[in-house]
Amino acid sequence: MSPPVRLIVVGAGCRGEIYSRYSIIHPDRAKIVGVADPRKFARTKFKHMYKLEEENLCEDWRILAEREKCADAVIICTPDSLHKEPAVAFAKKGYHVLLEKPMATTAEDCIEIVKACRQSGVMLCVGHVLRYDPTFRRIKELIDSNVIGDVIHIQHLEPVGFYHFAHSFVRGNWRNEAESSFSLLTKSCHDIDLIHQWAGTRRCLKVTSFGFVSHFNPENKPTGASDRCLDCSVEDTCPYSASKIYLGRVKKGHIGWPVSVICPNSLPDIETVTEALRTGPYGRCVYECDNDVCSNQVVNMEFEGGLTAAFSMVAFTEDICKRKTTIYGSKGELSFKDNEIRVFDFLTQKATKYVANVGCPVKFGMSGHSQADYSLIDAFISAVTHNDPSLITSGPEETLRSHLLVFEAERSRRENRVIHMDHSGSLK
Known part of the structure; x- marks a missing residue:
């Protein structure tokens, strides 16, 4: 039996907590030995959950990075704009790196992270959890097994x-590009990465994109509305009311996401959530926030061999992140909706339904991608245990290529033109 993989966690927020839970389920495979987070509440929580020594609870990750190497790997779940420094520092120190997506908020920083990992000979696993989702993995297997022939066109939607969207991208941490980044990167790099994976070895040649900041702006503020939902006379007519989104859930006993996010230094209850809405960013009127990231965007791509792809992201949907996909091939059509994969064969004119293999033994992570969260951290731990980077499907080079495609798509939107992809030297 191999000893458990020793892990340092940098950023003990929602994502850091989720990945760390793996060590509770499998104490024989992984062990949390240190945490860095500027919030005392988060550090104390980790101390009790993972029985950490006081000296291994740090406000600043640099304290752990500058010490003699004391773990096998690091999980980095800091805010997006703060990914590069710890990723590069720990890689240079010889730690294998699990890095939450996106890799970084500039193409240059992404390239630097990959170079640091490559030069240090450490593994890099990026948190593209959709690659590890059982259903999307099954779609990839079906494509590779040629059931629909040559892939001709991919249509993919993220609702x-x-x-x-109101929680995360209007009121929350990803609302403002200067503080985080553009929404195609922070929300939808998952989806561009999936399209990139489905395209296989074919490189993207051209990309174009259009997108807008729709509806969530002052001119759409209802007459008589206040700047905060708790004081608003028309709150009961607003679907984006913070009272409905947060207090309504607490009253029903729901204290997980998104309620847990607005009380980062305490356990959510009626009193703490009410105070957070009264004084914090999540209680603001959605029409009076400093949001500037796209709420709806389309990306069109041309790959080698005549493969085309179209991606749409839209905020205004009933479904929460339930992707819808149709992949058109020369021999058939594959569609995915509501966790069901359907393949229609042109020759037999018959449809076959496929079921994904479920690999998560327990409830794990966020409700939207519990299976994928588990499979990602399981793959990373296995890769470190066996020193086998092939077990990671979201490795450095391919992930970098899909990130660069995202940056070029956004450049297309800003410059209002078709971008011809340059594949010369980005990984040198």
């Missing part, structure tokens, strides 16, 4: 969800 973000009306209250999810």
